[in-house]
Amino acid sequence: MDDKNGQYIYAIVDAQHPPAEGLVGLGGVPVRKIVDEGLGAIVSALHRPKVRPERRNLSAHMQVLKRLMADATILPLAFGNVATDDASVRVLLQRNHATLREQLDAVRGKLEMGLRVAWDVANVFDYFVSTRPDLRAARDNLGDVRKASRDQMIALGRFFEEVVNDERDRIYDEVAGILESFGAEVHRNAPRGEREALNLACLVERDRQSDFDRAIGEAASHFDASYTFDITGPWAPSSFVDMTLEV
The missing domain is CATH 3.30.70.600 (Ribosomal protein S10)
Structure with missing residues (x-):
């Protein structure tokens, strides 16, 4: 996948939780999951190097969170979190694994x-x-x-x-x-x-x-x-x- 403009991160979930079928995020781009050590980051590819806090982008961010939380526990990220590529997302999950796991368990269900x-x-x-x-x-x-x-x-x-x-x-x-x-x-x-x-x-x-x-x-x-x-x-x-x- 061409991710040269980065991966926009919406939330952290358990690895076994798939994004909702047909879910799209900012710019109408399909949402997917990047997994590492039992955790998943819900992301979508950016077509631009920067994401602006425009109403349509804020709305898309919130709609993704709304769909995700309907099915499972999520850790929502604030608007505007972008990683450079898939590898950077996995590093993020690795470095923060203990904290993310603890917080997921704290709000589970x-x-x-x-x-x-x-x-x-x-x-x-x-x-x-x-x-x-x-x-x-x-x-x-x-x-x-x-x-x-x-x-x-x-x-x-x-x-x-x-x-x-x-x-x-x-x-x-x-x-x-x-x-x-x-x-x-x-x-x-x-x-x-x-x-x-x-x-x-x-x-x-x-x-x-x-x-x-x-x-x-x-x-x-x-x-x-x-x-x-x-x-x-x-x-x-x-x-x-x-x-x-x-x-």
Whole structure:
């Protein structure tokens, strides 16, 4: 095979796991597997020396992972990993064999699910003013905010941020505790915006997804209509593997 422009690597799998029939990757190129010592790297040949993070390429990368994870445990690689040729891929598998095997075993039979909890309110600041007397007092102490100094407004903003982060910590402790009691492993991600109270990645056994759904329902029952719970997935377990590999 002509691999002069490199081999794009999607994931690591057990050697006996074949790519899905007819699966294609970036640029519509067929996906194949390179095997060494019980591990397999899912790759496709590149027609260009560089791969750009364009929408079509990102989508192709994700579609390959989605198809692969439907049948077996995978270790997903981030977008953009390219080896020069087949031999380089085998060297990668050899040098990282112990780490890859350990991580495959750690996520075997498991999927990643996402959970986002958000404040479903018209204005987050006004919501906290109405629910936190200390923030309301700090706001009221300014009097007419139009006449407040810049330093006063900065101080109020910092206090508001502290209040929000304290509440995020409280929500995390409560929700994560419930999910972990149902057998999920929880990874906390940074919130994406002011309205997001919680952003979790959860490692769940394939055959216990219904238990995970019940756990979400149990957690949501502890909160009022000011909160929304949004589940995403299943995904490949990228939040629970460290794919920093020795090359």
